Amino acid sequence: MEEQLVITLFGSGGGVAKAVLSILNHSAADSGSPLHHQLAGSRIHCIDQHQRPFSYYSSSFPNLAGNMKLHQFDLNDSRRLSRHLQGTGTKLVIDLSWADTVNVMSCCDKLGIAYINTALENQEVDDTPELEGFTLIERSIRFEEARDNFTRMKAIVGSGMNPGVVQWMAHKLMRLHPEERPLGCYIVEHDNTFYADPSLAAPETIYCTWSPDCFLDEAVLNYPLIASNKTPLFLYNTPYELLFDVTLGPIQFQGCLMPHEESITLARLYGVESGFIYKVNDVTTSILRDHLDNPDVLWNWKHKLLDPADGALSGADLVGVLLVYKDKERYMYNVTSSEAIYPLFGTNATYWQVACGVYGALGTLLLDSIAPGVYWVDELLEEYGQDCHYGDYLSYYMSEFVTGSNDQSQGLLLARMHEWTEGEDDSYGG
Structure with a gap:
């Protein structure tokens, strides 16, 4: 019996998440879509610090709602997050939240859970006045210093429209x-x-x-x-x-x-x-x-x-x-x-463009054969070439x-x- 796909989506109540879930909702109902088979019967856990009511998800994403479960807690609580990921048997995380990227990835790496995000987040950088003017480069530097420590997970970072x-x-x-x-x-x-x-x-x-x-x-x-x-x-x-x-x-x-x-x-x-x-x-x-x-x-x-x-x-x-x-x-x-x-x-169009990039990364992690590691999209394409079908997946929409x-x-x-x-x-x- 094929193992059930269990996805946990961080920041589920936000605008990017709405666009991503909408594309997954379409894909679940379209037998020709790249991820239709993977989404059929999958379980999706939605986490947000300020969670929306279930009626929002059931009305907006009817093809997914029957297999959804909602959670509300702070993703920066690493112990609770780890308990959730273990207890639910999560196989893949889609991180669309403002939680600290390195901390979240550390939790995923310890459990060998695949990971996708659209941007780098670091609360310490945001809260340090001396870094004003350079917050983006500082987030990038701190992420790059940590990424080689993640050896068990398959991760695609920065996969929206841009980056991605x-x-x-x-x-x-x-x-x-x-x-x-x-x-x-x-x-x-x-x-x-x-x-x-x-x-x-x-x-x-x-x-x-x-x-x-x-x-x-x-x-x-x-x-x-x-x-x-x-x-x-x-x-x-x-x-x-x-x-x-x-x-x-x-x-x-x-x-x-x-x-x-x-x-x-x-x-x-x-x-x-x-x-x-x-x-x-x-x-x-x-x-x-x-x-x-x-x-x-x-x-x-x-x-x-x-x-x-x-x-x-x-x-x-x-x-x-x-x-x-x-x-x-x-x-x-x-x-x-x-x-x-x-x-x-x-x-709107902007969020939809971002969601197409997330869909491309999701397809790559679920359908392509890539080794454990942390990849930006350009690095992924350079390393795997035609064996990576990221562009085919995003181009479906x-x-x-x-x-x-x-x-x-x-x-x-x-x-x-x-x-x-x-x-x-x-x-x-x-």
Whole structure:
């Protein structure tokens, strides 16, 4: 008799978890989906420090609800977490919480439990004022120092949209032209999602398609990051003081340089310069521009997720990679609208894109033969090549990608950088 798959999902009441559970709910009912067989009869334990009622799960995920069990406790309580994992016979953890990453992974490793997350969390870093401006790199450093201690588990870390899917895009684009080595590999995102009826926007409110607190951490607290020669470098500006030009064929925009995990991993693995260029909706952009001199006040404003359940959303989220060569550029991206996603999955486009990356990692751990170890997605793809089907799994839902090239290069990051001036539009050339 085949052993039952037991999954424990951390942070089950959050927005990313809703998108992940929605995709699993679809997969459980679709006999053609990669994980249909694994999900049939599986048990899913949902843990959240502020748990939702069962009615939320049964109405949102009816194909999974019969095999769900809910729990409410603090995931930073390592003893209780270990008792849960042992007592339930958990085989795989999907960590979408804010619990300390290294502590949680330590619990999983001792029990040989497979593990997936979308980001690195470290409460000590967040609570240390001296690290303000460098919290992302500090989380990364502390994780990298600990990861080699995890020898019993199979883990894929940072598998959402970015990191995650974008690392797969970068790997795929480079493998299409292995004889040409790019100088730069940039993650690019243009998310112009906002309410279709702008009058729904309230004053003194920060709007974002993902966690506004996490967004402000990158957009206000951390310095812009360039990873070059396998070394993270920082610009002593706030992200919204600077603009960086991006061209993806007919699409042109100017975004801000944010710190992000995949910039570090891609630079380290491929020897390229890397960075994350991000442009958000005009309302949020204008607010940040207006508070360059006093950004701390924004933490006291209301923080609002752009949820289609609260009002119809227009626009779309474009996320991809831009490979820069001496005399040309190549790009690959996915663009998804909440208008298309919400009726099918009950979430916004950004969270759905993240969930597709989680689905890719889940498929890899359950269906592919990989050795115990802790992998970023780009490392996983480099080590296993065609024996890793991460891209096939995520593409079952995220099936539409645009690829193309620019017949000239705008150069590396500093060549495409300029300071923002008051009254300047963040788009150019059309």
